[in-house]
Amino acid sequence: MSFSNDMDDEYEKFIRRMNPPRVVIDNNSCKNATVIRVDSANEHGILLEVVQILTDLNLIITKAYISSDGCWFMDVFNVTDQDGNKVTDEGVLDYIQKSLGPESCFISSVRSVGVTPSMDHTAIELTGSDRPGLLSEVSAVLTHLKCNVVSAEVWTHNTRAAAVMHVTDEETGSAISDPDRLSRIKELLCNVLKGSNKSRGAKTVVSHGVTHTDRRLHQMMFADRDYERSDEDVLDEKQRPSVSVVNWYDKDYSVVTIRSKDRPKLLFDTVCTLTDMKYVVFHANIDAEGPECYQEYFIRHVDGSPVKSDAERQRVMQCLEAAIERRVSEGLKLELCTTDRVGLLSDVTRIFRENSLTVTRAEVTTKGGKAMNTFYVGDASGYPVDSKTIDSIRQAIGQTILKVKGNPEELKSGSQESPTRFLFGGLFKSRSFVNFGLDRSYS
Secondary structure (H helix, E strand, O other): OHHHHHHHHHHHHHHHHHOOOEEEEEOOOOOOOEEEEEEEEOOOOHHHHHHHHHHHOOOEEEEEEEEOOOOEEEEEEEEEOOOOOOOOOHHHHHHHHHHHOOOOOOHHHOOOOOOEEOOOOEEEEEEEEOOOOHHHHHHHHHHHOOEEEEEEEEEEEOOEEEEEEEEEEOOOOOOOOOHHHHHHHHHHHHHHHHOOOOOOOOEEEEEOEEOOHHHHHHHHHHHOOOOOOOOOOOOOHHHOOEEEEEEEOOOOEEEEEEEEEOOOOHHHHHHHHHHHOOEEEEEEEEEOOOOEEEEEEEEEEOOOOOOOOHHHHHHHHHHHHHHHHHOOOOOEEEEEEEEOOOOHHHHHHHHHHHOOEEEEEEEEEEEOOEEEEEEEEEEOOOOOOOHHHHHHHHHHHOOOOEEEEOOHHHOOOOOOOOOOOOOOOOOOOOOOHHHHHHOOOOO
16 A cells, blocks of 8 residues: 555656646736736645635635646636735735745645744644633733743634634743643643533644644534534525525536635635535635635546535535635724733733623734734624724723724614624623633642
């Protein structure tokens, strides 16, 4: 078996050497977008890798045509920058050529999530049941354990929460390597995640690896089965994306059709889910030039078969719905920019909690000693966030530090409280934010 696998790998390397990737970037043929054509030898997961590279550059994919029958992969992407203009930055264009062209190594990496060692930070992955004040407890525990959160991304969906956090030692500013300390961090965080909910599991993983955060979050929530809807789920059907799966028996394809409101990284989220569910995209057509995005995929399982049963069809539909919903940014966008320090995230989440705000999603980054955090918040009761609440938060955090994107008075009232809006919660009012996370028995 080992000999056979080695032969397969050598054959694939030979095919890649004989057929290196070719990338053509065209700013002339389309009047309102840059056209990127990628041709290469085909492997499972290569489409995700290409989309991931374009998405990580914050490019907007307005149209895409994918064809990968046989051993050859041919993609065409129409992309713009964040302002809807063609991509003209020479640095960005050169990066695309190097990342996707003959000099790239992206083909050889598509089989894994991309875990690489890092001595700069320790990665902590958290999954568990969502509840009020959860992130405040997590960040308070990390502060008590002298861990500084240098970056984090947090998603909530369908009463589940997942986070990828990168932390450093408060004193050294580097990764935490002491096994006993790592074990203690893992133990305390796992106890926080478990809380009083024994019906669903909680998981904490500590490592020194570097993964693609967005893809890892999708994998974590998929493994946590956040796509399984409960009987109490009252989300309006009209708010859900439209997903259908039908079999085209003449060609042995399953055809997946998705219609949803367009947003950044939508294509990445759907392709990521199909890839991690072990489906191969043979053809696809993407149109996101308007407010709605239309996606059509012709897929087979890696074993060569189309969707085999109604149960499998339902699972594909549920998983794609979940993938689209996880990153939906509901509520008022708050941007925080200030000097980084240990305990900053704990302080900020405490202030949100004291003002009865919930957060549906959070992104925490640190560059050059500056913390640049983004939070999407809403009122815990489902009503619009009023200006007095925003004023109170800005006074507590700092008028120049916290920027508000959007008009609080214009936020729509939520007539139904979403079960996913629990992560920061508004039920705990204690100002003793460190004790709040540590008074409970975690040992």
